[in-house]
Amino acid sequence: MKGHWRSAAVLTASVLAGSSPLHAHEDCDDIPQKQSAVVASGESVGPRSQPAAAVTIQLFQYQPGQLEIKAGTMVTWVNQDDIRHTVTLGTPERLENLSLNFPAKGATASYTFDRPGVYEYFCDRHPSMRGQIHVQ
């Protein structure tokens, strides 16, 4: 699944509304807030036809914890807790190569899942926080 994450999860947070998506970050910890704020505002992000889904990070939980989407869907996470969280791919015992950082309340970031599979993720600061995405 490691390879899947790297190749399928393409960072798509836009720099400006309506602009082209960014592409595969090696290290996603430094995603500028400006990029994701566009996603949070509900303005257009990425190609108009791209399906989208949202996950809220609140009360130290990913809500929904499990998400079923079709390949090509962009998932956006929004941190509603006043603490740093991450969306780190894999499990604490089996780390993948990508991690989205949500340094404070209101931070958002997105990924597009291009390949089918089951993608697990967790928060590296609070490893009991777990989420799963089923891509069909």
Added chain:
Amino acid sequence: MKIACKNFIGAAVMVALLGAGYTASASAAEMNHHGAMSSDLRTGLNSLFREHVFLAAGATGAALAGRDGEFKAAAGALDGNSIDIAKAIGSVYGAGAEQAFLPLWRKHIGFVVDYTVGVATKDDAKKNKAVADLVQYTEDFGAFLASANPNLPKDVVANLVKDHVLTLKDVIDAQATGDMNKTFMAIRSAAGHMGMIADPLGRRHRETISRAFCEPIIE
């Protein structure tokens, strides 16, 4: 009127959550009395938090004295207390909050164990790391409750929990010296402090419900 109805629905949802399991003996009539329930929450949390201190002190005292069987028994009872505290949180903020809270709460107990091991082995680096982890944990705890209830400011909660960490540290340090008078004074002090955490939680919860009902808060 529209706002009042909306608030009433919100409060009714919270009342339903409260009744979901915190006080098993709560009757339907009691559930309608939000003031009494908030009072129950405060009393219940006070009791559980104080129990937490006594059981934690029992566990750390046994660990420092090398009484392994006693430590395991105390640790088991302490975990039962943790589960009850999580249930109390869940009764107010829902099952998801309960599930998220329990590992968070257990995490700080793990750090206290780390500190105790550091004291027992005279490992200053381990002690310092445990203290740093505990201080960071207080931020998590504050953020959790602030997220659960916006009337609970993160920093205020974090500082209260920081004091809990420090008072419990005093207990462990006293236990390590073997001075029983100092130890039991420290335990009393640590247990007494827990009311300073439970009371605001109960009070803020009551304020939240009262606002939902648009009613004044009468102490």
